[in-house]
Amino acid sequence: MNDQSLARAAVLRPPAAGPNPVLRLSGIGKSFPGVRALQDVELALYPGQVTALIGENGAGKSTLVKILTGIYQPDAGRIELDGAPVRFPTALSATQAGVTAIHQETVLFDDLTVVENIFLGHQPRNRFGLLDWGRMTREAKAILDRIGARIDPHVTLRELGIASKHLVAIARALSVEARVVVMDEPTAALSQTEIEELYELVDRLKADGKAILFISHKFDEIFRIADRYTVFRDGQMVEAGLIADVTEDHLVERMVGRSVDTIFPKRHAAIGPEVLAVEGYSHPTEFEDISFTLRRGEILGFYGLVGAGRSEFMQALFGVTKPSRGTVRIGRQAVAIRSPAEAIGHGIVYVPEDRGKQGAIRPLPIVQNVTLPSLGRTSRKGFLRMAEEFALARRYTERLDLRASALDQPVGNLSGGNQQKVVIAKWLATQPRVIILDEPTKGIDVGSKAAVHEFMSELAAEGLSVIMVSSEIPEILGMSDRVIVMREGRLAAEFPREGLTPEMLVRAAAGYGRAA
Amino acid sequence: MSTFLKSREAMLALALVALVALVESRFRGFAAPGNLAAVFNDTSVLMILALGQMLVIMTKCIDLSVAANLALTGMTVALVNAAAPGVPVVALIALAVGLGLLLGAFNGLLVWLLDIPPIVVTLGTLTIYRGVVFVISGGEWINSFEMSPAFTALPRMVILGLPVLSWIALLVVLLVAVLVRLTPLGRAILAVGGNAHAAVYTGISVGFTRFMAFVISGGLAGLCGYLWVSRYAVAYTDVAVGFELDVVAACVIGGVSIAGGIGTVGGAVLGALFLGVIKNALPVAGISPFWQLAISGAAIIVAVALNARAERTKGRIILKSAEHAA
Numbered sequence: 029m030n031d032q033s034l035a036r037a038a039v040l041r042p043p044a045a046g047p048n049p050v051l052r053l054s055g056i057g058k059s060f061p062g063v064r065a066l067q068d069v070e071l072a073l074y075p076g077q078v079t080a081l082i083g084e085n086g087a088g089k090s091t092l093v094k095i096l097t098g099i100y101q102p103d104a105g106r107i108e109l110d111g112a113p114v115r116f117p118t119a120l121s122a123t124q125a126g127v128t129a130i131h132q133e134t135v136l137f138d139d140l141t142v143v144e145n146i147f148l149g150h151q152p153r154n155r156f157g158l159l160d161w162g163r164m165t166r167e168a169k170a171i172l173d174r175i176g177a178r179i180d181p182h183v184t185l186r187e188l189g190i191a192s193k194h195l196v197a198i199a200r201a202l203s204v205e206a207r208v209v210v211m212d213e214p215t216a217a218l219s220q221t222e223i224e225e226l227y228e229l230v231d232r233l234k235a236d237g238k239a240i241l242f243i244s245h246k247f248d249e250i251f252r253i254a255d256r257y258t259v260f261r262d263g264q265m266v267e268a269g270l271i272a273d274v275t276e277d278h279l280v281e282r283m284v285g286r287s288v289d290t291i292f293p294k295r296h297a298a299i300g301p302e303v304l305a306v307e308g309y310s311h312p313t314e315f316e317d318i319s320f321t322l323r324r325g326e327i328l329g330f331y332g333l334v335g336a337g338r339s340e341f342m343q344a345l346f347g348v349t350k351p352s353r354g355t356v357r358i359g360r361q362a363v364a365i366r367s368p369a370e371a372i373g374h375g376i377v378y379v380p381e382d383r384g385k386q387g388a389i390r391p392l393p394i395v396q397n398v399t400l401p402s403l404g405r406t407s408r409k410g411f412l413r414m415a416e417e418f419a420l421a422r423r424y425t426e427r428l429d430l431r432a433s434a435l436d437q438p439v440g441n442l443s444g445g446n447q448q449k450v451v452i453a454k455w456l457a458t459q460p461r462v463i464i465l466d467e468p469t470k471g472i473d474v475g476s477k478a479a480v481h482e483f484m485s486e487l488a489a490e491g492l493s494v495i496m497v498s499s500e501i502p503e504i505l506g507m508s509d510r511v512i513v514m515r516e517g518r519l520a521a522e523f524p525r526e527g528l529t530p531e532m533l534v535r536a537a538a539g540y541g542r543a544a
Numbered sequence: 545m546s547t548f549l550k551s552r553e554a555m556l557a558l559a560l561v562a563l564v565a566l567v568e569s570r571f572r573g574f575a576a577p578g579n580l581a582a583v584f585n586d587t588s589v590l591m592i593l594a595l596g597q598m599l600v601i602m603t604k605c606i607d608l609s610v611a612a613n614l615a616l617t618g619m620t621v622a623l624v625n626a627a628a629p630g631v632p633v634v635a636l637i638a639l640a641v642g643l644g645l646l647l648g649a650f651n652g653l654l655v656w657l658l659d660i661p662p663i664v665v666t667l668g669t670l671t672i673y674r675g676v677v678f679v680i681s682g683g684e685w686i687n688s689f690e691m692s693p694a695f696t697a698l699p700r701m702v703i704l705g706l707p708v709l710s711w712i713a714l715l716v717v718l719l720v721a722v723l724v725r726l727t728p729l730g731r732a733i734l735a736v737g738g739n740a741h742a743a744v745y746t747g748i749s750v751g752f753t754r755f756m757a758f759v760i761s762g763g764l765a766g767l768c769g770y771l772w773v774s775r776y777a778v779a780y781t782d783v784a785v786g787f788e789l790d791v792v793a794a795c796v797i798g799g800v801s802i803a804g805g806i807g808t809v810g811g812a813v814l815g816a817l818f819l820g821v822i823k824n825a826l827p828v829a830g831i832s833p834f835w836q837l838a839i840s841g842a843a844i845i846v847a848v849a850l851n852a853r854a855e856r857t858k859g860r861i862i863l864k865s866a867e868h869a870a
Binding site: 391 | 557676722725726727728731735737738740741742743744745747748749805806865
């Protein structure tokens with residue numbers, strides 16, 4: 029309590045001296061197998077101020093949030109709360125120290141009421157040790173009033189929209205006397221009016237003396253609500269300062285600032301005639317009016333912020349979900365794609381982003397994973413033929429340089445990169461015309477990344493058309509012949525390879541300025 | 545995985561041999577070939593149903609209606625036989641299987657098209673099918689004297705030293721093994737249970753695959769309807785009440801994962817035999833039926849615990865490889 033009043037007092041000090049940070053991270057490092065996620069990171073959060081954390085996907089922002097909230101432990105560095113070193117070995121210890129997080133998609137319980145969600149884990153008890161419902165309800169109402177939320181505390185969360193769920197998450201944060209509030213892209217799924225309400229709430233939290241870390245890709249909102257900024261790039265902090273001192277251009281430059289065209293070489297391939305044409309593809313809730321063409325031997329990059337509707341569109345194109353409008357032509361022939369089986373029949377295949385969930389079938393052996401969509405070719409008269417299956421699997425896994433002791437070992441035993449290779453081999457074995465790769469190198473180590481890029485070049489050279497959905501700017505710039513940018517479910521821009529800069533992509537994706 | 549599963553089956557086979565040896569040590573003659581063949585014959589129906597159930601469980605569903613399906617098809621063919629003894633037995637078997645297929649298809653359609661959880665669907669149809677048995681029989685028993693001699697004789701007819709009932713079970717084992725190993729449907733069943741999401745992206749219709757598993761389970765239950773009623777030469781409303789639990793237990797003991805995607809024909813057969821031996825041995829030992837239930841239950845829990853431990857070992861292997869990568 030005493031510390032807290034000291035921190036409050038600090039706000040009142042004359043600005044010349046500057047307030048002391050509530051939370052200070054110094055020299056934080058964190059590595060995962062094959063990846064250095066964070067290196068020597070500095071971050072300071074001040075009471076009553078909003079610090080914006082800016083960086084590309086993969087810059088290490090999420091890892092930092094997980095360290096702050098006790099989900100990951102840093103390998104190096106120290107965390108100080110009010111100048112005293114602390115450790116957050118568990119999520120609970122972070123909460124108890126007053127650090128809470130509000131995630132993009134709130135992690136609350138849909139079937140519990142607002143009151144139950146707010147107090148779950150720290151319910152007030154009465155003198156018999158039973159839950160004190162009266163006090164809980166009173167306090168919940170008080171907190172909701174304080175943040176200006178008009179929510180009935182007795183409804184279940186399922187009945188609320190995302191914006192209201194955020195409010196409940198914030199109320200929950202306040203109920204534990206949070207001093208540091210981490211907001212991880214809280215506006216990503218909100219409508220415009222809801223976003224305005226959230227801004228007002230952030231202002232209230234500021235006035236309340238909370239230190240806020242605000243993660244966002246949208247420059248307009250960063251300049252609307254943030255006092256300070258910290259830029260991350262490739263797991264390192266590259267710059268921090270006051271928002272009032274910088275321009276948007278400067279931040280974009282610091283965010284992407286590096287030469288990219290040498291990292292992922294796309295070999296030259298002859299671009300042939302049009303293979304696929306999509307016209308006016310729309311979905312009631314996910315995307316609208318998507319039109320583009322794809323040519324033989326071309327790699328078409330799809331860039332956008334997370335949640336821009338790229339994967340959702342690809343799933344519709346592959347027949348997993350149904351579009352409400354729109355047509356597809358393959359070659360000159362108009363086709364209807366109503367199921368993945370039909371898409372595969374037309375030579376379109378999709379390597380999903382989440383290979384754990386949508387890609388590999390872990391209990392099945394490698395060989396059976398690879399041949400699964402090609403069983404028509406490896407079977408005769410309705411019976412599978414093992415020898416043919418092994419031959420097919422061997423051909424494509426060898427091509428991808430898959431490292432596995434035996435083709436009959438289950439895919440679940442392989443590393444992430446090798447699982448990805450199995451999934452790609454599976455699709456190549458169907459001899460497709462168009463291959464959609466959704467975040468093909470997400471979460472795999474640098475060596476495997478280069479191999480995947482090399483391989484994409486080869487596919488294009490052989491006359492396959494590739495659609496590559498990627499949120500990594502260097503990958504998009506290095507590999508694509510042409511880039512389409514999506515924003516909020518619509519086409520935002522289309523760029524040829526020549527003259528394309530990271531700034532142009534970031535601006536088109538974030539909706540800042542006019543795309544060149 | 546295949547070596548791993550083989551070793552699990554080997555373990556189960558070993559446990560089975562040990563169990564038989566234990567019983568033999570107390571009661572001379574239990575392990576005599578003739579008696580073992582009798583135990584196998586006695587377990588045939590359980591084995592056939594367990595194989596159908598295995599297919600359903602492998603798609604991450606469950607079919608609790610098999611015993612009620614058996615009772616309904618059994619009662620139907622018994623009624624037809626009693627009313628028209630001239631109808632050939634082969635036609636009655638076809639009727640039983642066909643009706644079973646329909647009942648299974650009804651389950652499958654509800655799971656596929658209405659997307660109702662399988663446990664709810666089959667709990668519902670279990671009650672419905674059992675209720676219909678009462679309605680069509682009026683609660684009456686059909687006894688052996690009302691059945692034609694050909695109807696009751698077939699399962700007991702001995703060919704090459706084994707009763708037809710045993711031969712039918714062996715045939716079903718063979719057919720299901722071929723289905724799982726050598727047909728695209730079998731592969732689809734494994735894929736759907738292993739990862740339904742990924743199966744969708746591979747172009748497999750998850751709903752249709754589950755539908756087919758229910759149809760097959762239903763068809764086999766229908767076949768068992770005839771076999772049960774003709775073997776015991778009696779049909780009544782409560783035939784095989786609660787037997788679906790034995791069937792699920794046989795699968796679980798046999799290493800079929802309730803989480804889907806994992807299971808082998810050998811495992812299901814051994815699981816059924818394990819239960820069969822327990823059920824045949826305990827009465828010989830003069831153990832009260834209530835203790836028999838408790839011992840069967842304990843066997844199930846031990847099997848599940850062992851399987852769960854096997855799954856955990858798998859997790860550790862993954863972590864090790866992650867360490868090596870680091």
